Amino acid sequence: MAYNLRARDLLKISDFRPDELNYLIDLSIHLKKQNHTGVMTERLKGKSICIMFQKTSTRTRCSFETAAFELGMGCTYLDSSSSQFGKKESVADTAQVLSRFYDGIEFRGFKQSDVEELAKYATVPVWNGLTDESHPTQMIADMMTIKEWFGFLKGIKLVFLGDGRFNMGNSLMVTCAKLGLHYVLCGPKKFWPKKELIDQCKRWCKDSGGTISFTEDKMKAVEGANVIYTDIWVSMGEDFKVWDERIKLMRPFQVDMETMLHAEKTAKLGPIFMHCLPSYHGLDTDVGREVAKQFGKKYPQVKNGELEVTDEVFNSRFSFVFDEAENRLHSIKAIILATIGI
Numbered sequence: 001m002a003y004n005l006r007a008r009d010l011l012k013i014s015d016f017r018p019d020e021l022n023y024l025i026d027l028s029i030h031l032k033k034q035n036h037t038g039v040m041t042e043r044l045k046g047k048s049i050c051i052m053f054q055k056t057s058t059r060t061r062c063s064f065e066t067a068a069f070e071l072g073m074g075c076t077y078l079d080s081s082s083s084q085f086g087k088k089e090s091v092a093d094t095a096q097v098l099s100r101f102y103d104g105i106e107f108r109g110f111k112q113s114d115v116e117e118l119a120k121y122a123t124v125p126v127w128n129g130l131t132d133e134s135h136p137t138q139m140i141a142d143m144m145t146i147k148e149w150f151g152f153l154k155g156i157k158l159v160f161l162g163d164g165r166f167n168m169g170n171s172l173m174v175t176c177a178k179l180g181l182h183y184v185l186c187g188p189k190k191f192w193p194k195k196e197l198i199d200q201c202k203r204w205c206k207d208s209g210g211t212i213s214f215t216e217d218k219m220k221a222v223e224g225a226n227v228i229y230t231d232i233w234v235s236m237g238e239d240f241k242v243w244d245e246r247i248k249l250m251r252p253f254q255v256d257m258e259t260m261l262h263a264e265k266t267a268k269l270g271p272i273f274m275h276c277l278p279s280y281h282g283l284d285t286d287v288g289r290e291v292a293k294q295f296g297k298k299y300p301q302v303k304n305g306e307l308e309v310t311d312e313v314f315n316s317r318f319s320f321v322f323d324e325a326e327n328r329l330h331s332i333k334a335i336i337l338a339t340i341g342i
């Protein structure tokens with residue numbers, strides 16, 4: 001069944017009903033097949049989008065630019081150092097100006113209220129490319145990756161080992177609750193999500209058949225897990241100073257081979273390992289090296305720059321991280337196509 005999502009914004013995952021999310025996931029899979037079989041459809045030729053980034057990006061930026069190119073569209077990249085946005089021009093004024101030029105606007109920034117303000121004043125679709133609170137385009141790619149491998153979403157057990165309060169934790173919990181997956185957050189209690197969001201997710205679970213639960217017991221959490229997911233312990237925009245406390249609290253929740261093998265012994269299907277990326281799993285990044293240098297003595301577990309996941313798991317047969325990264329392109333293409341007009 002086709003859906004009319006024309007002129008809709010994607011500001012957070014709960015903006016869409018479960019059937020609309022499933023439509024976007026299936027459309028993403030369809031577009032991937034077309035891409036892999038050489039079918040080029042410049043369906044949005046003559047149109048163009050603007051993508052605005054207050055924070056850095058590899059996957060989201062490249063996905064929007066490549067998706068626009070493959071759809072026959074133009075694409076302008078703006079960051080806060082090279083445009084008036086944020087410093088000399090308000091969000092509301094920027095939204096109205098860009099709406100006169102473009103057919104859609106992507107925004108990555110800090111505050112969820114900024115992307116919502118942008119959408120309030122824009123007269124074209126606005127897509128949230130990540131805020132501190134939410135990362136909705138990532139969710140379409142993630143669910144697509146799970147569906148491609150397992151063939152279904154309802155009933156999948158997804159364990160997130162990480163910070164449950166930030167963009168990835170929030171978005172995964174909401175997505176699982178809406179689509180009928182079993183979400184387990186495993187991390188320090190201090191980093192569990194807000195009560196209001198938990199209550200809302202429980203209400204969605206009643207309709208979807210999904211569940212959400214919270215624990216600090218890693219081995220128990222991953223029993224029967226089909227998907228084990230993690231994210232970096234310190235997100236973009238957070239102070240380097242917080243690393244000390246994060247390592248102290250998050251160390252027990254690192255995804256290592258023992259975690260994956262324990263899940264494998266007890267799961268009927270899987271597990272697969274997922275990560276939105278970028279990831280710190282060795283000494284080959286500036287941050288990985290700096291963290292190892294500053295904290296390796298105090299916390300020997302991180303002396304090799306392996307933080308949220310070990311290098312062994314990251315590069316293992318369990319790892320789907322590059323399929324997941326590729327799926328950002330196909331899913332963002334689906335989001336652009338569906339909301340600008342198929």
Ligand code: CP
Pocket residue numbers: 056057058059060061130138276277278
């Ligand atoms: N996963 C993700 O959003 O990656 P980027 O920060 O590189 O866009």
Ligand code: NVA
Pocket residue numbers: 130166167168231232234235236276277278
């Ligand atoms: N939580 C991470 C996600 C990156 C895609 C961050 O905000 O930096």
